[in-house]
Amino acid sequence: MAARQRGLALALLVTVQFVLVLDASIVNVALPSIGRDLHFDQADLSWVGNAYTLTFGGFLLFGGRVADLAGRRRMFVAGLALFTAASLAGGLSPDAGALVGARAVQGLGAALVAPAALSLIMTLFTDGPERNRALGLFGAVAGAGGAAGAILGGLLTDWFGWEAVLFVNVPIGAAAIALAPVLLPEARDGRVRGFDLLGAVAVTGGLALLVYALVDGGNAGWSSARTCLRGAGAAALLVAFVAVEARVRHPLVPLGIFRGRSLRGGNLAAVLATMAIFPMFYVMTLYLQQVKGYGPIRAGLGQLPVAVTMAFGAGAGARLITRFGARGPLAAGLAAVAAGLAWFAGMSATGHYAVDVLGPAVVMGLGGGLVFVSVTIAATAGASAEESGLASGLINTAQQVGGALGLAVVVAVASAATRHSSARVPAAALTDGFQAGMLASAGIALAAALVTLLLVPGRPADEPEGAPVTAPPPSRSEIGG
Missing domain, CATH: 4.10.860 (DNA Excision Repair, Uvrb; Chain A)
Structure with a gap:
């Protein structure tokens, strides 16, 4: 495939991945409006987000393996069609049950698309600098999607109503479905027939x-x-x-795949890294709104520095990994994330945005961008072309489970610290809880850095010294028209 067409294919894949990550957070700002219009019980409102997370995380491994067997482009298109149709149905939902059901189907579609997209990148770009640059862009855009969700969610809800946070997926999904057969190759593992x-x-x-x-x-x-x-x-x-x-x-998952040291260490590091990074977006949103009194749109814009610096960090990471391998950049990125989280834990109820949020956001964003691209390369290094969908499903699953686990830990720690706070002002008590939660996240980031140094090999794949870094291109039996 010509370089220009591969570039267009990469643009399509990263755009779709951006939308999938965006959808995990874009509805959060719209929840009050959704609750009023569809008469949600307050206790059930969280399921607008949880339903997506549940099916997305639950079906990722399944989606990755099916992509290997049935065809990666085929599963990319099928999952995207499901995701797009569910987005339309969600925006048209007449009641709470219909919306939660649509969000669950959205998550299922996303679980089919995400591993297929990453696997297609691994098929299109061989090991070495070219793949590292592609994964750097993929990681940067995916990381930015988490931060952009709050911004776009606030703008769309304010201008058009909560339905717009779902309808926005429809034209993007339709365009991607039309372009996929033109830009993406078909690729599958033709050796295995059983399921x-x-x-x-x-x-x-x-x-x-x-x-x-x-x-x-x-x-x-x-x-x-x-x-x-x-x-x-x-x-x-x-x-x-x-x-x-x-x-x-x-x-479904050949256990022999875990013999690869890079895959084992990379996936464990991915769990711990997302445990540390994902809750930061949640805490930053609550701190800006509940403590500093920002409105939804202003709070979303307040997180923009994370998205911007994350893109820079991912771009730098791709170059560093090409030169040094994944272990060093991943450990350095996690150390930067830990430092940024510890700085953010110094927030106060009367503090200033530039000191309490902007500074930590820049450090966390640069480190986070470096982490996302490094951990993806580490966790997929050494995977054969036939198992690239499975390896992609594993790293996506590790990140989803890590994010859910990290949020659970931070919320529990923050809630306990708030309850036991000696502060008499509610905003100060909330801040005490947020401080404790971010210190816990900083500790997890340091643990992830230690795991990286111990378990992730220095070279990009489990190869002996002197082995070539660049893998041969896939054979014709692996890529179809």
């Missing part, structure tokens, strides 16, 4: 229950019977999944 249905059911159910327990634990209570049963059910299903994979002829 591990039992394994798919076990891992999807286990991951969905795990994410469910994490996103609803704060409402149900972490020690409640509901949360404990969900956690136990998730553990049982995931153990059963491993047992099934060890026995079936064509496993």
Whole structure:
């Protein structure tokens, strides 16, 4: 494929990934309007966001493997069609149940698209500087999507109503579906014909229950019977999944893939990194609105420096990884994230934006951009062309589970600190909680840096010294027209 067409294909893939990440946060600013119009109970309103997270995280591994077997472009288009149709249905929802259902279907579509998109990048761009640059752009845009959600959500809700945060996906999705057959190659693993249905059911159910327990634990209570049963059910299903994979002829996840040191270390680092980074957006939004009194749009714009600096960090990361491998840049990025989170933990109820938010945001954004591209390259290094969808599904799953787990930890720590605060002013008590939560996140980021240094190899893949870094291009049997 010519360089120009590969560039256009990359632009399409990163645009779609931006929308998928955006949709995890774009509805948050619109929740008050949604609650009023559709008569949500306050306790159920969080499910507008949770339904998307639940199915997105639960079906990612399934989506990655199906992309390998059925075709990556085919699954990209099918998932995008599902996501786009659900976005239209969500904007037209007459009641709360219909909206939550549409959001769940959106998440399912996203779980089919995300690993297929990353796998297509791995197919289009061979190992080495070219792939690192492509993944750098992919990571930068994906990271910026999380920060941009609050900004666009506020603007669209203010100008057009809450329905616009869902309708905005429809023209983008339709255009991407039309362009995909023109710009993207078909790629599949033609060697495997069987499908591990039992394994798919076990891992999807286990991951969905795990994410469910994490996103609803704060409402149900972490020690409640509901949360404990969900956690136990998730553990049982995931153990059963491993047992099934060890026995079936064509496993959904061949356990041999975990022999790769880079894949193991990269995915563990991804869990810890997103545990540290994802809750920062949540805390920053609440701090700006509940403590500093910002409106939704101003609070969203207040997070713009994170998105901008994250793009710069990802671009620098691609060049550093080409020269030094993934381990050093990933550890350095995590150290920067830890420093930024510790700085942000020094916020005060009477502080200034430039000192308490802008400075930490720049440091966290630069470090976060470096982290996202480095951890993606580390976790997918050494994966064969036939297993690129599976490797993509694993890293996406690690990030989704890590984000849900990190938010659960930070909310629990912040809530406890707020309850036990000696401050008499509510804003000061909230700030005490946010400080404790961000210190916990900083500790997790440092733990991730240590894991990186211990478990992620210095070279981009599990290769002996002197081995070539650039992999041969995929064969014709791996890429179809």
